[in-house]
Amino acid sequence: MATITTPAKSEKPNGFPAENQKQQIMKALVYHGAGKKSWEEKPKPVIKEPTDVVVKISKTTICGTDLHILKGDVPTVTDGRIIGHEGVGIIDEIGTAVTNFKKGDHVLISCITACGKCEFCKKAMYSHCANGGWILGNTIDGTQAEFVRIPFADNSLYPIPEGADEEALVMLSDILPTGFECGVLSGQVKPGDTVAIIGSGPIGLAALLTAQFYTPAEIIMIDQDDNRLNVAKTFGATHIINSGNVNAVEKVMSLTNGKGVDVAIEAVGVPPTFEICQAIIGAGGHIANIGVHGKSVPLHLETLWSRNISITTRLVDTVSTPMLFKTVQAGKLEPKKLITHHFKLDEIVAAYDTFGNAAKEKALKVILTNE
Numbered sequence: 001m002a003t004i005t006t007p008a009k010s011e012k013p014n015g016f017p018a019e020n021q022k023q024q025i026m027k028a029l030v031y032h033g034a035g036k037k038s039w040e041e042k043p044k045p046v047i048k049e050p051t052d053v054v055v056k057i058s059k060t061t062i063c064g065t066d067l068h069i070l071k072g073d074v075p076t077v078t079d080g081r082i083i084g085h086e087g088v089g090i091i092d093e094i095g096t097a098v099t100n101f102k103k104g105d106h107v108l109i110s111c112i113t114a115c116g117k118c119e120f121c122k123k124a125m126y127s128h129c130a131n132g133g134w135i136l137g138n139t140i141d142g143t144q145a146e147f148v149r150i151p152f153a154d155n156s157l158y159p160i161p162e163g164a165d166e167e168a169l170v171m172l173s174d175i176l177p178t179g180f181e182c183g184v185l186s187g188q189v190k191p192g193d194t195v196a197i198i199g200s201g202p203i204g205l206a207a208l209l210t211a212q213f214y215t216p217a218e219i220i221m222i223d224q225d226d227n228r229l230n231v232a233k234t235f236g237a238t239h240i241i242n243s244g245n246v247n248a249v250e251k252v253m254s255l256t257n258g259k260g261v262d263v264a265i266e267a268v269g270v271p272p273t274f275e276i277c278q279a280i281i282g283a284g285g286h287i288a289n290i291g292v293h294g295k296s297v298p299l300h301l302e303t304l305w306s307r308n309i310s311i312t313t314r315l316v317d318t319v320s321t322p323m324l325f326k327t328v329q330a331g332k333l334e335p336k337k338l339i340t341h342h343f344k345l346d347e348i349v350a351a352y353d354t355f356g357n358a359a360k361e362k363a364l365k366v367i368l369t370n371e
Protein backbone atom coordinates (compact mmCIF):
# COMPACT_ATOMS: atom_id res chain seq x y z
CA MET A 1 0.00 0.00 0.00
CA ALA A 2 1.38 3.35 -0.98
CA THR A 3 2.15 5.85 1.68
CA ILE A 4 -0.11 8.85 1.54
CA THR A 5 1.72 12.07 2.14
CA THR A 6 -0.30 15.06 3.19
CA PRO A 7 1.00 18.15 1.43
CA ALA A 8 2.79 20.55 3.75
CA LYS A 9 0.84 23.74 4.45
CA SER A 10 3.22 25.78 2.28
CA GLU A 11 2.33 23.57 -0.70
CA LYS A 12 -1.40 24.31 -0.47
CA PRO A 13 -2.59 26.20 -3.52
CA ASN A 14 -3.81 29.13 -1.44
CA GLY A 15 -1.29 31.64 -2.66
CA PHE A 16 0.16 32.35 0.79
CA PRO A 17 3.89 32.11 1.10
CA ALA A 18 4.97 29.76 3.86
CA GLU A 19 6.29 32.51 6.15
CA ASN A 20 2.77 34.00 6.50
CA GLN A 21 1.64 30.73 8.02
CA LYS A 22 4.18 30.82 10.80
CA GLN A 23 2.49 30.37 14.13
CA GLN A 24 1.78 33.71 15.78
CA ILE A 25 2.49 34.12 19.48
CA MET A 26 0.41 35.80 22.19
CA LYS A 27 0.55 36.06 25.97
CA ALA A 28 -1.86 34.21 28.26
CA LEU A 29 -2.41 33.11 31.85
CA VAL A 30 -1.68 29.38 31.97
CA TYR A 31 -2.61 26.85 34.67
CA HIS A 32 0.15 24.41 35.57
CA GLY A 33 -1.46 22.24 38.26
CA ALA A 34 -2.74 23.09 41.75
CA GLY A 35 -1.25 26.33 43.02
CA LYS A 36 0.72 27.04 39.82
CA LYS A 37 0.03 29.59 37.12
CA SER A 38 2.09 31.81 34.85
CA TRP A 39 1.72 34.63 32.33
CA GLU A 40 3.52 33.20 29.33
CA GLU A 41 3.72 32.90 25.56
CA LYS A 42 1.26 30.60 23.81
CA PRO A 43 0.36 30.16 20.14
CA LYS A 44 -2.30 32.64 19.02
CA PRO A 45 -5.51 30.65 18.49
CA VAL A 46 -6.65 29.95 14.94
CA ILE A 47 -10.00 29.01 13.42
CA LYS A 48 -10.46 25.23 13.75
CA GLU A 49 -14.10 24.85 12.73
CA PRO A 50 -16.12 27.00 10.31
CA THR A 51 -18.42 27.95 13.23
CA ASP A 52 -15.49 29.46 15.23
CA VAL A 53 -14.33 33.02 15.62
CA VAL A 54 -11.14 34.32 17.20
CA VAL A 55 -11.76 37.31 19.48
CA LYS A 56 -9.11 39.85 20.44
CA ILE A 57 -9.84 40.38 24.14
CA SER A 58 -10.32 44.01 25.15
CA LYS A 59 -11.43 43.40 28.75
CA THR A 60 -11.59 40.31 30.91
CA THR A 61 -11.83 39.50 34.61
CA ILE A 62 -11.04 36.87 37.23
CA CYS A 63 -13.80 34.70 38.68
CA GLY A 64 -14.08 32.87 42.00
CA THR A 65 -14.22 29.74 39.84
CA ASP A 66 -10.69 30.49 38.63
CA LEU A 67 -9.54 30.45 42.27
CA HIS A 68 -11.21 27.03 42.67
CA ILE A 69 -9.38 25.87 39.52
CA LEU A 70 -6.07 27.11 40.92
CA LYS A 71 -6.71 25.25 44.18
CA GLY A 72 -7.10 22.08 42.09
CA ASP A 73 -10.86 21.76 42.78
CA VAL A 74 -11.76 21.39 39.08
CA PRO A 75 -10.07 18.23 37.75
CA THR A 76 -11.22 18.80 34.14
CA VAL A 77 -8.75 21.70 33.94
CA THR A 78 -5.37 20.23 33.06
CA ASP A 79 -1.78 21.46 33.00
CA GLY A 80 -1.20 23.93 30.17
CA ARG A 81 -4.76 25.28 30.01
CA ILE A 82 -5.35 29.02 29.52
CA ILE A 83 -8.04 29.84 32.07
CA GLY A 84 -10.76 32.54 32.18
CA HIS A 85 -14.32 32.44 30.87
CA GLU A 86 -15.47 36.07 30.93
CA GLY A 87 -14.74 39.02 28.69
CA VAL A 88 -15.51 41.34 25.82
CA GLY A 89 -13.52 41.93 22.66
CA ILE A 90 -13.38 42.45 18.92
CA ILE A 91 -13.73 39.69 16.32
CA ASP A 92 -10.30 39.24 14.78
CA GLU A 93 -10.89 36.20 12.57
CA ILE A 94 -14.11 34.55 11.53
CA GLY A 95 -15.07 31.06 10.34
CA THR A 96 -16.91 30.67 7.05
CA ALA A 97 -20.12 29.34 8.66
CA VAL A 98 -20.60 32.23 11.13
CA THR A 99 -23.53 34.36 9.97
CA ASN A 100 -24.51 36.62 12.89
CA PHE A 101 -21.17 38.42 13.15
CA LYS A 102 -18.43 39.85 11.00
CA LYS A 103 -14.79 40.69 11.49
CA GLY A 104 -14.38 43.83 13.60
CA ASP A 105 -17.65 43.35 15.54
CA HIS A 106 -17.60 44.21 19.22
CA VAL A 107 -18.86 41.23 21.22
CA LEU A 108 -19.69 39.97 24.70
CA ILE A 109 -18.39 36.45 25.34
CA SER A 110 -20.71 34.13 27.24
CA CYS A 111 -19.06 31.79 29.74
CA ILE A 112 -21.23 29.05 28.22
CA THR A 113 -20.65 27.78 24.69
CA ALA A 114 -23.76 26.47 22.93
CA CYS A 115 -23.94 24.50 19.66
CA GLY A 116 -27.66 25.27 19.39
CA LYS A 117 -28.37 21.85 17.90
CA CYS A 118 -27.95 19.13 20.53
CA GLU A 119 -30.60 17.66 22.82
CA PHE A 120 -29.60 19.90 25.72
CA CYS A 121 -29.46 23.08 23.64
CA LYS A 122 -32.95 22.25 22.34
CA LYS A 123 -34.08 22.32 26.01
CA ALA A 124 -32.24 25.64 26.55
CA MET A 125 -29.92 23.82 28.96
CA TYR A 126 -26.87 25.27 27.26
CA SER A 127 -24.67 24.55 30.27
CA HIS A 128 -24.84 20.88 29.32
CA CYS A 129 -24.49 21.35 25.55
CA ALA A 130 -23.10 18.07 24.20
CA ASN A 131 -20.59 20.01 22.13
CA GLY A 132 -19.98 22.95 24.47
CA GLY A 133 -21.32 24.00 27.87
CA TRP A 134 -18.76 25.41 30.27
CA ILE A 135 -15.67 24.63 28.23
CA LEU A 136 -13.95 28.03 28.06
CA GLY A 137 -11.01 28.11 30.43
CA ASN A 138 -11.95 24.57 31.43
CA THR A 139 -11.54 21.99 28.66
CA ILE A 140 -10.50 24.51 25.98
CA ASP A 141 -8.35 27.62 26.28
CA GLY A 142 -10.07 30.63 27.85
CA THR A 143 -10.24 34.40 27.93
CA GLN A 144 -7.34 35.43 30.18
CA ALA A 145 -5.26 35.92 27.06
CA GLU A 146 -4.74 38.40 24.26
CA PHE A 147 -6.88 36.25 21.94
CA VAL A 148 -9.41 33.46 22.42
CA ARG A 149 -11.08 31.02 20.04
CA ILE A 150 -14.86 30.92 20.56
CA PRO A 151 -16.60 27.83 19.13
CA PHE A 152 -20.21 28.08 17.87
CA ALA A 153 -19.85 31.84 17.78
CA ASP A 154 -23.38 32.50 16.52
CA ASN A 155 -24.80 31.01 19.76
CA SER A 156 -22.04 31.93 22.20
CA LEU A 157 -21.50 35.66 21.61
CA TYR A 158 -23.71 38.73 21.97
CA PRO A 159 -23.30 41.90 19.90
CA ILE A 160 -22.34 44.99 21.90
CA PRO A 161 -24.16 48.11 20.73
CA GLU A 162 -22.29 51.32 19.96
CA GLY A 163 -21.56 53.37 23.07
CA ALA A 164 -22.27 50.57 25.58
CA ASP A 165 -20.12 50.37 28.70
CA GLU A 166 -17.73 47.45 28.13
CA GLU A 167 -16.80 47.07 31.78
CA ALA A 168 -20.39 46.75 32.93
CA LEU A 169 -20.97 44.16 30.21
CA VAL A 170 -18.08 41.97 31.40
CA MET A 171 -20.31 41.29 34.42
CA LEU A 172 -22.80 39.69 31.99
CA SER A 173 -20.39 36.97 30.83
CA ASP A 174 -20.94 34.98 33.98
CA ILE A 175 -21.69 36.54 37.34
CA LEU A 176 -25.03 38.25 36.67
CA PRO A 177 -26.64 35.31 34.82
CA THR A 178 -25.12 32.89 37.37
CA GLY A 179 -26.38 34.80 40.42
CA PHE A 180 -29.77 35.23 38.77
CA GLU A 181 -30.33 31.76 37.26
CA CYS A 182 -28.65 29.51 39.85
CA GLY A 183 -29.63 31.65 42.85
CA VAL A 184 -32.74 33.72 42.21
CA LEU A 185 -34.57 31.61 39.60
CA SER A 186 -33.68 28.23 41.13
CA GLY A 187 -34.52 29.62 44.59
CA GLN A 188 -37.92 30.80 43.24
CA VAL A 189 -37.68 34.18 44.97
CA LYS A 190 -41.15 35.74 45.26
CA PRO A 191 -42.53 39.10 46.40
CA GLY A 192 -42.53 39.27 50.20
CA ASP A 193 -40.03 36.44 50.67
CA THR A 194 -37.26 36.38 53.22
CA VAL A 195 -34.07 35.52 51.36
CA ALA A 196 -30.67 34.69 52.86
CA ILE A 197 -27.59 34.84 50.67
CA ILE A 198 -24.54 33.14 52.12
CA GLY A 199 -21.47 34.69 50.56
CA SER A 200 -21.20 38.39 49.76
CA GLY A 201 -18.64 38.03 46.99
CA PRO A 202 -19.36 39.03 43.38
CA ILE A 203 -21.73 36.10 42.76
CA GLY A 204 -23.62 36.60 46.02
CA LEU A 205 -23.89 40.32 45.25
CA ALA A 206 -25.11 39.50 41.73
CA ALA A 207 -27.83 37.36 43.34
CA LEU A 208 -28.60 40.24 45.72
CA LEU A 209 -28.97 42.72 42.83
CA THR A 210 -31.15 40.43 40.70
CA ALA A 211 -33.28 39.08 43.59
CA GLN A 212 -34.67 42.59 43.83
CA PHE A 213 -36.45 42.15 40.47
CA TYR A 214 -38.98 40.20 42.60
CA THR A 215 -39.23 42.57 45.60
CA PRO A 216 -38.52 40.14 48.43
CA ALA A 217 -39.37 41.65 51.84
CA GLU A 218 -36.01 40.89 53.40
CA ILE A 219 -32.59 39.97 52.10
CA ILE A 220 -30.10 38.80 54.73
CA MET A 221 -26.45 38.71 53.61
CA ILE A 222 -24.03 36.47 55.50
CA ASP A 223 -20.24 36.65 55.10
CA GLN A 224 -17.10 36.91 57.21
CA ASP A 225 -15.88 40.12 55.56
CA ASP A 226 -17.28 43.38 56.92
CA ASN A 227 -16.30 45.31 53.80
CA ARG A 228 -18.28 42.98 51.54
CA LEU A 229 -21.22 43.10 53.95
CA ASN A 230 -21.17 46.88 53.92
CA VAL A 231 -21.18 46.83 50.13
CA ALA A 232 -24.18 44.46 50.30
CA LYS A 233 -25.99 46.99 52.48
CA THR A 234 -25.55 49.67 49.81
CA PHE A 235 -26.79 47.16 47.19
CA GLY A 236 -30.08 46.57 48.98
CA ALA A 237 -29.48 44.00 51.74
CA THR A 238 -31.88 44.58 54.65
CA HIS A 239 -29.71 42.74 57.20
CA ILE A 240 -26.04 41.81 57.28
CA ILE A 241 -24.49 39.13 59.48
CA ASN A 242 -20.77 38.54 59.99
CA SER A 243 -20.63 34.79 60.58
CA GLY A 244 -17.07 35.16 61.83
CA ASN A 245 -18.29 37.17 64.83
CA VAL A 246 -21.73 35.82 65.61
CA ASN A 247 -23.58 32.52 65.23
CA ALA A 248 -25.23 33.15 61.86
CA VAL A 249 -27.81 30.38 62.29
CA GLU A 250 -29.03 31.72 65.65
CA LYS A 251 -29.11 35.26 64.28
CA VAL A 252 -31.19 34.28 61.22
CA MET A 253 -33.58 32.21 63.35
CA SER A 254 -34.11 35.16 65.70
CA LEU A 255 -34.62 37.57 62.78
CA THR A 256 -37.28 35.22 61.37
CA ASN A 257 -39.01 34.46 64.70
CA GLY A 258 -37.75 30.90 64.59
CA LYS A 259 -39.32 30.17 61.18
CA GLY A 260 -36.25 30.27 58.99
CA VAL A 261 -35.99 31.76 55.50
CA ASP A 262 -38.00 31.13 52.33
CA VAL A 263 -34.91 31.02 50.15
CA ALA A 264 -31.29 30.26 51.11
CA ILE A 265 -28.75 30.92 48.35
CA GLU A 266 -25.30 29.34 48.77
CA ALA A 267 -22.72 31.50 46.99
CA VAL A 268 -19.38 30.29 48.34
CA GLY A 269 -18.83 26.57 47.67
CA VAL A 270 -17.51 25.23 50.98
CA PRO A 271 -19.18 22.83 53.48
CA PRO A 272 -19.82 25.35 56.32
CA THR A 273 -21.86 27.70 54.12
CA PHE A 274 -24.04 24.88 52.78
CA GLU A 275 -24.50 23.72 56.39
CA ILE A 276 -25.81 27.19 57.25
CA CYS A 277 -28.34 26.92 54.38
CA GLN A 278 -29.62 23.60 55.73
CA ALA A 279 -29.92 25.01 59.26
CA ILE A 280 -31.84 28.19 58.34
CA ILE A 281 -34.21 26.97 55.63
CA GLY A 282 -37.85 27.38 56.62
CA ALA A 283 -40.66 24.90 55.92
CA GLY A 284 -41.47 24.92 52.20
CA GLY A 285 -38.26 26.78 51.43
CA HIS A 286 -35.74 26.46 48.65
CA ILE A 287 -31.99 25.99 49.02
CA ALA A 288 -30.31 27.14 45.81
CA ASN A 289 -26.67 26.17 45.49
CA ILE A 290 -24.45 28.32 43.29
CA GLY A 291 -21.01 27.56 44.77
CA VAL A 292 -18.41 25.34 43.10
CA HIS A 293 -17.81 22.58 45.66
CA GLY A 294 -14.55 20.68 45.91
CA LYS A 295 -15.52 18.67 49.00
CA SER A 296 -18.57 16.63 50.00
CA VAL A 297 -21.08 18.18 52.41
CA PRO A 298 -23.29 16.17 54.81
CA LEU A 299 -26.96 16.25 53.85
CA HIS A 300 -29.09 16.53 57.00
CA LEU A 301 -32.09 14.47 55.96
CA GLU A 302 -32.64 13.64 59.65
CA THR A 303 -33.95 17.19 60.08
CA LEU A 304 -34.95 18.10 56.52
CA TRP A 305 -37.00 15.04 55.48
CA SER A 306 -40.28 16.53 56.74
CA ARG A 307 -39.67 20.18 55.85
CA ASN A 308 -41.11 20.33 52.28
CA ILE A 309 -37.95 21.92 51.06
CA SER A 310 -36.15 21.68 47.75
CA ILE A 311 -32.45 21.77 47.05
CA THR A 312 -31.28 22.79 43.61
CA THR A 313 -27.92 22.74 41.90
CA ARG A 314 -27.29 24.36 38.55
CA LEU A 315 -24.64 25.46 36.17
CA VAL A 316 -25.60 28.73 34.55
CA ASP A 317 -27.31 28.25 31.17
CA THR A 318 -27.06 31.97 30.27
CA VAL A 319 -30.67 31.84 29.05
CA SER A 320 -31.24 35.09 30.96
CA THR A 321 -28.35 36.98 29.36
CA PRO A 322 -30.45 38.81 26.72
CA MET A 323 -32.90 39.97 29.43
CA LEU A 324 -30.10 41.03 31.78
CA PHE A 325 -28.37 42.81 28.89
CA LYS A 326 -31.52 44.91 28.38
CA THR A 327 -31.83 45.78 32.07
CA VAL A 328 -28.18 46.87 32.15
CA GLN A 329 -28.58 48.94 28.96
CA ALA A 330 -31.71 50.54 30.45
CA GLY A 331 -29.84 51.44 33.64
CA LYS A 332 -32.13 49.30 35.82
CA LEU A 333 -29.21 47.17 36.91
CA GLU A 334 -25.78 48.64 37.57
CA PRO A 335 -23.27 45.79 37.59
CA LYS A 336 -20.42 48.26 37.30
CA LYS A 337 -20.79 48.77 41.05
CA LEU A 338 -19.13 45.35 41.44
CA ILE A 339 -15.85 46.56 39.90
CA THR A 340 -13.28 47.61 42.48
CA HIS A 341 -9.90 47.26 40.75
CA HIS A 342 -8.34 47.81 37.32
CA PHE A 343 -5.18 46.25 35.91
CA LYS A 344 -3.56 45.90 32.53
CA LEU A 345 -3.90 42.38 31.16
CA ASP A 346 -0.15 41.75 31.47
CA GLU A 347 -0.44 42.58 35.20
CA ILE A 348 -2.77 39.62 35.67
CA VAL A 349 -0.57 37.83 38.21
CA ALA A 350 -0.75 40.91 40.47
CA ALA A 351 -4.50 41.04 39.81
CA TYR A 352 -4.79 37.44 41.04
CA ASP A 353 -2.95 38.42 44.23
CA THR A 354 -5.43 41.24 44.79
CA PHE A 355 -8.50 39.13 43.97
CA GLY A 356 -7.17 36.21 46.03
CA ASN A 357 -6.75 38.50 49.06
CA ALA A 358 -10.17 40.03 48.62
CA ALA A 359 -10.76 40.87 52.28
CA LYS A 360 -7.47 42.69 52.75
CA GLU A 361 -7.64 44.40 49.34
CA LYS A 362 -11.40 45.15 49.55
CA ALA A 363 -11.70 43.51 46.14
CA LEU A 364 -14.85 42.47 44.32
CA LYS A 365 -14.40 42.27 40.55
CA VAL A 366 -11.12 43.24 38.89
CA ILE A 367 -11.08 44.44 35.29
CA LEU A 368 -8.10 43.53 33.10
CA THR A 369 -7.62 45.66 30.00
CA ASN A 370 -5.69 44.44 26.97
CA GLU A 371 -4.07 47.57 25.56
Ligand SMILES: [Zn+2]
Nearest residue numbers: 063064065174
Ligand atom coordinates in the same frame (compact mmCIF):
# COMPACT_ATOMS: atom_id res chain seq x y z
ZN1 LIG B 1 -16.93 32.85 36.35
Ligand SMILES: [Zn+2]
Nearest residue numbers: 115118121129
Ligand atom coordinates in the same frame (compact mmCIF):
# COMPACT_ATOMS: atom_id res chain seq x y z
ZN1 LIG C 1 -25.55 22.00 22.18
